[in-house]
Amino acid sequence: MELKNKKLSRDEFLKIREEVLNQWPTGRDVDLEEAAQYLKSVPDYKNFCVKLKKAKDEGITLAQPRAGVALVDAHIELLKYLQNEGGADLLPSTIDSYTRQNRYSECEVGIEESKKAGRSMLNGFPAVNYGVKECRRVYESLELPLQARHGTPDSRLLSEIIHASGWTSNEGGGISYNIPYAKSVSVEKSLTDWQYCDRLVGIYEEMGIHINREPFGPLTGTLVPPSMSNAVAIIEGLLAAEQGVKNLTLGYGQCGNLIQDVAAIRALVEQAEEYFKEYGYDIELTTVFHQWMGGFPADESKAFGVICTGSAAAALAGATKVIVKTPHEAVGIPTKEANAAGIKATKQTLNLLRGQRLPLSKELKDEIELIKAETKCIIDEVLKLGKGDIAVGTVKAFEAGVLDIPFAPSRYNAGKMLPARDNNGAVRYLEFGNVPMNKEIRDYNRKLLEERAKYEGRDVSFQMVVDDIFAVGRGVLIGRPE
Ligand SMILES: CCC[C@H]1O[C@@H](n2cnc3c(N)ncnc32)[C@H](O)[C@@H]1O
Numbered sequence: 029m030e031l032k033n034k035k036l037s038r039d040e041f042l043k044i045r046e047e048v049l050n051q052w053p054t055g056r057d058v059d060l061e062e063a064a065q066y067l068k069s070v071p072d073y074k075n076f077c078v079k080l081k082k083a084k085d086e087g088i089t090l091a092q093p094r095a096g097v098a099l100v101d102a103h104i105e106l107l108k109y110l111q112n113e114g115g116a117d118l119l120p121s122t123i124d125s126y127t128r129q130n131r132y133s134e135c136e137v138g139i140e141e142s143k144k145a146g147r148s149m150l151n152g153f154p155a156v157n158y159g160v161k162e163c164r165r166v167y168e169s170l171e172l173p174l175q176a177r178h179g180t181p182d183s184r185l186l187s188e189i190i191h192a193s194g195w196t197s198n199e200g201g202g203i204s205y206n207i208p209y210a211k212s213v214s215v216e217k218s219l220t221d222w223q224y225c226d227r228l229v230g231i232y233e234e235m236g237i238h239i240n241r242e243p244f245g246p247l248t249g250t251l252v253p254p255s256m257s258n259a260v261a262i263i264e265g266l267l268a269a270e271q272g273v274k275n276l277t278l279g280y281g282q283c284g285n286l287i288q289d290v291a292a293i294r295a296l297v298e299q300a301e302e303y304f305k306e307y308g309y310d311i312e313l314t315t316v317f318h319q320w321m322g323g324f325p326a327d328e329s330k331a332f333g334v335i336c337t338g339s340a341a342a343a344l345a346g347a348t349k350v351i352v353k354t355p356h357e358a359v360g361i362p363t364k365e366a367n368a369a370g371i372k373a374t375k376q377t378l379n380l381l382r383g384q385r386l387p388l389s390k391e392l393k394d395e396i397e398l399i400k401a402e403t404k405c406i407i408d409e410v411l412k413l414g415k416g417d418i419a420v421g422t423v424k425a426f427e428a429g430v431l432d433i434p435f436a437p438s439r440y441n442a443g444k445m446l447p448a449r450d451n452n453g454a455v456r457y458l459e460f461g462n463v464p465m466n467k468e469i470r471d472y473n474r475k476l477l478e479e480r481a482k483y484e485g486r487d488v489s490f491q492m493v494v495d496d497i498f499a500v501g502r503g504v505l506i507g508r509p510e
Pocket residue numbers: 094095096097122151152153353357360361362
């Protein structure tokens with residue numbers, strides 16, 4: 029295995045770069061020195077790192093939507109609306125699915141079809157096809173920091189183009205943008221390609237330019253136990269830090285039990301800081317809380333209930349930012365009005381809870397300790413498999429099912445671990461597969477699920493998993509038997 033968790037030398041990086049910039053004609057417009065000068069002109073109020081740090085210092089939670097359409101002028105109009113009408117604190121450009129698979133020829137078709145149809149025929153913004161000039165036009169049309177949000181196993185060319193365009197944050201990682209998004213991309217390949225994306229940020233950092241990286245916390249967004257998503261977030265953070273990334277936002281997707289959700293964020297910060305300190309990385313760390321990523325109720329009023337619950341959990345957890353859902357979640361790409369409505373409902377909730385935090389009760393403290401202990405079991409085994417190299421260990425951990433993401437499409441994922449909610453709605457391990465938890469943790473998870481089974485008058489079973497997957501869309505958290 030070529031892969032190792034070691035910072036790419038500048039020569040190694042530049043050698044790969046030649047191939048990367050030739051993947052599509054727009055790659056030829058990227059010039060590192062020219063891009064650095066452009067990035068140095070980004071004012072503080074439009075730099076992701078600066079805005080996140082200010083929010084962290086002030087103890088407030090920022091609101092960021094997802095948004096992306098095929099044509100540049102419409103995309104600018106959409107983002108301006110979310111900025112001015114929605115009140116967004118940070119802006120995305122959600123990138124389309126063809127770009128995520130490096131299928132740029134099909135993006136060209138989608139762009140032409142969108143022009144003919146007079147509406148977006150892509151499910152996001154095809155940044156690679158537009159290239160630096162148009163991506164800079166998007167950035168220059170707005171008054172907020174701009175981030176690329178996508179799901180791209182090979183994001184090398186996309187990263188080059190968006191950063192050269194003044195976009196000071198990129199979401200993703202070698203695990204979080206492969207396993208939940210692709211079927212046949214090897215973990216070794218996506219980890220290698222994301223080392224390139226992180227090394228690019230490291231090179232900009234060496235030039236005095238601060239760029240934020242945000243591993244994708246929720247993964248499949250389907251009952252992912254907090255310790256599994258925290259383990260992946262910390263691993264991706266360590267891999268990014270080795271490549272010279274200095275500014276990281278680690279994330280988590282709302283599960284629904286308030287104590288567990290707050291505990292997950294608190295555990296993530298504490299444990300990530302412990303690992304960065306142990307490995308000697310000086311990281312400016314912030315957190316992102318994703319509003320419920322599972323099935324939504326179609327009824328828009330009920331959808332707002334889900335949106336505001338997620339906003340409250342983010343605020344009470346003290347997350348630096350929250351990713352906003354919309355009342356159109358159950359149907360598809362939201363209109364700009366629905367997207368703005370989701371932001372406004374979110375900010376109303378954040379403002380009402382500003383400065384409030386969930387007190388450190390015994391229940392909260394115990395949940396934090398449990399999540400940290402579970403996460404440690406996983407990461408310890410990853411390091412053991414990699415003989416100390418966390419990149420090599422990650423590849424082997426997926427092969428062994430030590431890292432195992434529930435309901436992931438990737439054929440590199442074991443898919444043996446199964447989650448289900450306990451009687452309070454917290455997500456627990458129903459089947460461990462080869463996830464290496466110690467006996468005390470295994471017994472405790474089982475005990476909690478047995479409590480639910482007793483209450484519901486049925487056995488612990490896969491049916492609980494199925495019931496929980498559909499529950500929120502049906503208006504409840506726990507999938508109780510009919
Ligand atoms: C992991 C991200 C899934 C979420 O990402 C939203 N999403 C995807 N594409 C767009 C887009 N083009 N505009 C606004 N939201 C979008 C979906 O609704 C879902 O909630």
